[in-house]
Amino acid sequence: MNARAIGIDIGGTGIKGGLVDVDSGEIIGERIRVATPAGGEPEDIARVVKDVIEQLNVGEDVPVGICFPSSIRHGVTTLAANISQRWIGFEAEEFFEEQLGRNIHFVNDADAAGYAEVVYGAAKDQEGLVIMTTLGTGIGGAMIYNGVLIPNAELGHLEIDGEDAEKRAAGVIREREGLTYEEWAQRLQRYYSHVEMLFSPELFIVGGGISKSHEQFLPLLNLRTPIVPAKLLNKAGIMGAAKLAYDLAE
Template identity: 65%
Template sequence: MTRAIGIDIGGTGIKGAIVDLDAGELVSERVKQNTPEGGEPDAIIDTVRQIVDELISEHGGDDVAHIGVCFPAIVRNGRTMSAANVSDDWIGLDADTLFGEALGRDIHFVNDADAAGYAEAVYGAARDQRGLVIVTTLGTGIGSAFIYDGVLVPNTELGHLELDGDDAEHWAANSAREREELSFEEWATRLTRYYRHVEFLFSPDLLVIGGGVSKQHDEFMHLIDVETPIVPAELRNNAGIMGAAALAERHAR
């Protein structure tokens, strides 16, 4: 059994678990703590250290060598190049090195949408799919992940596609539906506009829709009028943890 630890850092919570990468499932309880107010790097590193220590001491993770961490930022060569809902001190930070020194293990940092998308490609709704899979997460914004024949193409940021004079996520994310009190039918009209543009630019073989609202996929997905097959994500809140862990192990090979 190949195991790794996955850590999912969000604007409000940080959660982690030990993942069996062969079976594609969590083999420990999820450990969760609140994200420290202000989202400063040192405070978040300390919180992650506490989560890892608990996983090691209480859930038998002492032999796990690799830790994957996903984070809401553009991540380039282990550096976090942006920051969302956390301190601006993350911008340009060598996160791989800082977390590796603090935790004493091999660390691999990755964007949170990329981690979730990769997990769906390996273990979830897009497993065994050839060609280009585009996974989008519909939440406060729109996160995205490209996986081509099982290989992640990182930092795509399709929520920031400019469409009709604005970032698409400003009017097509789930937050826009809630803010404007749109019906699912009205929202699906916007999503059709968005996903047709994505189709035109990238010609994907499969679209996967994630984010918390994907639990209600039967309310709106059948109303999105696109040619590409489109399916809901399967892994829900575990996707970031599982994808971060899987990418850490793959990166270490």
């Protein structure tokens, strides 16, 4: 039997889950997607996650990783984006273990996606510091150094020109303000130049739904650091959460 783990990706609009072959990164069988319950309350989300795991129909010895849109310290969620404010300072990992009746590993969603890109995707075998950003409702960030995840890098909340970076350059801002890709790229240039100055990474990876249109804006950026689109798209959170859970369970 191949090494396996369950990955669950909780988002503001959808909850996705799958059984992952952690050696290859491939999802075994179908990927399940269910709408996130309105309001995003912990009890409602836990109920959906439990149903998704039951649909996957695997034994309780299979590790479970859950990724979530918040920085997470010792299993406690510290932020809430597009979900209930009850998640701020919430003992999420302990709560889910009680609700699911099994051990889990709780991780930030951008961290899970970034780790998956390093293990299976665009940054595989890349040495040094890799920074992945996800451009969506906000800007998620993940930092991995020589394959080791540095968790909770809230790079979307860097202050640039007196504002949170994501309030100027997130993917949703381009749509909301009707920016052309050229206009948006000017904001991205300011953002990535600042991150580059602070951290001097070896590689930038750009994820999020907008990465499917990477040819419209990445060539417009002028950086010293190579910048490439994510390879794993919307599977990255599931794959990274599963791999992290499996590694920690060994």
